[in-house]
Amino acid sequence: MTSINFHFIDARGALIDHRDWLHTRLLATYAKASALMPLRPLDVIVKAGTHVIPEKGHLGYTPEPGLIFLTVDPASDIFRANQEASLERMFAHELHHAARWDGPGYGSSLGEALVSEGLAGAFAQEVCGGLPEPWERLDVSDIRRHVAMAASYWSRKDYGHDAWFFGASDLPRWLGYSLGFQLVKRFLLEHEGSTSSSLVEMEAEAFRGVLAVI
Structure with a gap:
């Protein structure tokens, strides 16, 4: 170790x-x-x-x-x-x-934050098993209402982290965590054999297309 x-x-x-x-x-x-x-x-x-x-x-x-x-x-x-x-x-x-x-970094744009949080959530399951965390369990129908907005804000650094991840505005609490978790979940389904650990250095842009299938 x-x-x-x-x-x-x-x-x-x-x-x-x-x-x-x-x-x-x-x-x-x-x-x-x-x-x-x-x-x-x-x-x-x-x-x-x-x-x-x-x-x-x-x-x-x-x-x-x-x-x-x-x-x-x-x-x-x-x-x-x-x-x-x-x-x-x-x-x-x-x-x-x-x-x-130690790879690409956490990131400063919405897309980068979504991917970093989604990968970390998936890794917790990879290590410990069990169900997703409460902040990763927003109903998919609720998440989908905000996918278009996420796509338009993907590369923006002024996206408002507290709003997307903690519900500091009119967005649902924990939306960013749940959206990121779904992004990674769908990506893993489309890329058989991939894991959150193997994707730790994957650039966030690789996940962007998955927004369309959530």
Whole structure:
């Protein structure tokens, strides 16, 4: 395995009862992920906090090559339950982002963000199995209402990330995640033998034509 360093930011001891469990789960997920695709050396910052996804009790963020931030809420019953390997799935998602940062990057246009998120979501399934995440499950009929808009905004960098992915405007919450997931799902169906891990360095433009068949 390549180098990975976990840094627990915990001077106040909020994670003292969870640290060993977190380290074991995260390291096991890293081992599975690195067996599927190359991962360059990584620093992973783990801290306690309340700025998490309420439905999960944790949050991952990979802003640049070689660095992942993980926030967990020790007070969250959902976090502690870890149903369907929720923590491992989140970390697998972020590991795909990390690998993609070392290739074409996350991207700055709508199309690039859709593909990066769709591939990361598919990789979580590749590593952990199970159902798509809640943010990847918008009804396809709802997604289709916005495909034409996505096509027109595909190359734009002023697309409004919070609007497309978090429902900060009149777009449905999590639309970008669900649309990206469908893009990758359809692409994989059309390209037998491909996987989210094998496509980690694929340019987003290769997925653009799939919009027409969602």
